[in-house]
Amino acid sequence: MSDSAELARTIEALLFLSSDPLTGEQLAEATQSDEQAVGDALALLHERYAPGRSGIRLRELAGGWTFASDPAAEDAARRLFSSMRISALTPAQAETLAIVAYLQPISRPEIGRIRGVSADSAAATLLERGLIEQAGHSQFGAVLYRTSTQFLKLFGLRAPQELPDLAQWDPSPDEQAELRQRLLRAGEARARSGAAPA
Amino acid sequence: MSIATLELDLDVFTGPFDLLLTLVLREEVDLLELQLADVVLAYLDHLHGRGELELESATEFIVLLAALLELKSGLMLASEDEQPLEIEPEQAAEELMARLLDARRFRAAAGHLGELLAREHGVRFRAAPLPAALRRTIVRPADGSEDPRVLGEAIGRLLAPPPAINLLHVAVPRVPVAARLEHLRRLLRGGVFSFDEAVRGADRMTVAVTLFALLELYKRGEADWEQSRNFGEIAVHPPAPSQPAAAVAGAGGLAG
Numbered sequence: 001m002s003d004s005a006e007l008a009r010t011i012e013a014l015l016f017l018s019s020d021p022l023t024g025e026q027l028a029e030a031t032q033s034d035e036q037a038v039g040d041a042l043a044l045l046h047e048r049y050a051p052g053r054s055g056i057r058l059r060e061l062a063g064g065w066t067f068a069s070d071p072a073a074e075d076a077a078r079r080l081f082s083s084m085r086i087s088a089l090t091p092a093q094a095e096t097l098a099i100v101a102y103l104q105p106i107s108r109p110e111i112g113r114i115r116g117v118s119a120d121s122a123a124a125t126l127l128e129r130g131l132i133e134q135a136g137h138s139q140f141g142a143v144l145y146r147t148s149t150q151f152l153k154l155f156g157l158r159a160p161q162e163l164p165d166l167a168q169w170d171p172s173p174d175e176q177a178e179l180r181q182r183l184l185r186a187g188e189a190r191a192r193s194g195a196a197p198a
Numbered sequence: 199m200s201i202a203t204l205e206l207d208l209d210v211f212t213g214p215f216d217l218l219l220t221l222v223l224r225e226e227v228d229l230l231e232l233q234l235a236d237v238v239l240a241y242l243d244h245l246h247g248r249g250e251l252e253l254e255s256a257t258e259f260i261v262l263l264a265a266l267l268e269l270k271s272g273l274m275l276a277s278e279d280e281q282p283l284e285i286e287p288e289q290a291a292e293e294l295m296a297r298l299l300d301a302r303r304f305r306a307a308a309g310h311l312g313e314l315l316a317r318e319h320g321v322r323f324r325a326a327p328l329p330a331a332l333r334r335t336i337v338r339p340a341d342g343s344e345d346p347r348v349l350g351e352a353i354g355r356l357l358a359p360p361p362a363i364n365l366l367h368v369a370v371p372r373v374p375v376a377a378r379l380e381h382l383r384r385l386l387r388g389g390v391f392s393f394d395e396a397v398r399g400a401d402r403m404t405v406a407v408t409l410f411a412l413l414e415l416y417k418r419g420e421a422d423w424e425q426s427r428n429f430g431e432i433a434v435h436p437p438a439p440s441q442p443a444a445a446v447a448g449a450g451g452l453a454g
Contacts, residue, residue, distance in 0.1 A: 066324075077322060088312075098304045098307035099307075115304070155314040156314055164310065176295075
């Protein structure tokens with residue numbers, strides 16, 4: 001027990017020093033202990049930093065463990081630091097971010113194809129804010145993008161795979177059938193009007 | 199005699215061959231209306247008048263005619279492209295549907311991201327990076343890249359002059375008409391054969407010269423052919439004994 005408590009204190013110090021989430025593996029290597037012991041120590045820390053007990057919370061984010069501030073301190077933090085944690089995303093930025101988050105790695109032209117409009121400006125802003133980052137090049141030479149660690153931290157996610165299944169936002173079969181019928185009618189009307197002058 | 203001065207009397211043009219080329223290139227004569235088979239026939243008449251096959255001018259003629267054919271086929275394909283896309287309403291609706299669903303999913307996903315961001319409102323992280331001096335590098339060098347021998351080989355490959363480029367393959371291919379005539383005569387001795395068979399595996403130039411040789415055989419009454427439809431298979435056979443030179447209309451389907 002005292003071993004675990006000592007390991008917890010060491011890990012606490014490491015988490016305090018690091019601005020990036022630390023994985024169980026990194027913590028085990030640094031403390032020269034096995035991951036099981038690290039897991040026990042983290043559970044202990046989790047309890048110590050449970051909501052309402054401290055101004056700091058222990059969070060499992062972006063594939064590792066990190067300290068975050070308690071949201072209750074946000075008003076005071078804003079008075080102290082004067083800046084927003086992150087300004088709201090425009091709809092275009094949010095859509096672009098969603099496409100990158102689900103389909104990464106993905107190129108700008110591909111994002112534009114899905115959205116139906118160019119994603120260049122939105123992607124540039126997301127890149128500047130550090131929410132997405134470059135991830136190599138496609139076979140055609142286009143820059144590919146993926147979400148960053150910063151994205152996972154700010155959106156409270158352990159990994160992009162934690163995002164819900166896209167299919168959950170699909171319309172019901174009835175709605176889909178109705179939509180298909182409407183499109184078909186519009187297509188036929190257009191084909192008729194298009195064929196008339198020819 | 200140069201092929202340029204070959205006199206032509208066609209539906210859309212009367213005058214020397216070089217003037218026709220100029221007018222085609224200036225688009226003053228519509229290549230699509232020009233029956234290139236008629237040009238070939240005019241040249242064959244010209245050859246007939248001279249009574250001998252001049253290889254230099256024949257080759258020149260084939261090259262020019264091949265260029266015209268290429269240009270014409272390009273024009274024919276381009277006009278097909280300009281036609282509106284034939285998409286069935288069902289297919290168009292399905293494609294549009296797929297795009298709409300995609301757009302809808304990602305709009306909803308964007309909304310979900312907004313909710314996540316709102317849920318995390320007020321959560322801040324340490325933003326100060328660890329001083330560089332305290333950081334331990336976590337980027338390991340790529341396997342073997344620090345080996346001087348590997349580096350030396352890599353730079354050595356860059357310094358070596360590239361092998362001289364062999365230009366032999368760009369030499370103008372020369373396909374003698376005589377050889378193709380001989381080839382066709384050999385096939386004719388075996389009876390009926392298809393033109394495709396005669397040029398199987400051959401390059402474009404050989405195909406063009408073989409066609410030219412076939413026209414020559416036809417003119418001399420050594421061969422005849424059947425083609426049931428345009429661009430269909432051409433069945434070549436020795437001429438029927440009683441039949442004199444057949445109507446030349448068949449050539450239109452061959453070359454046009």
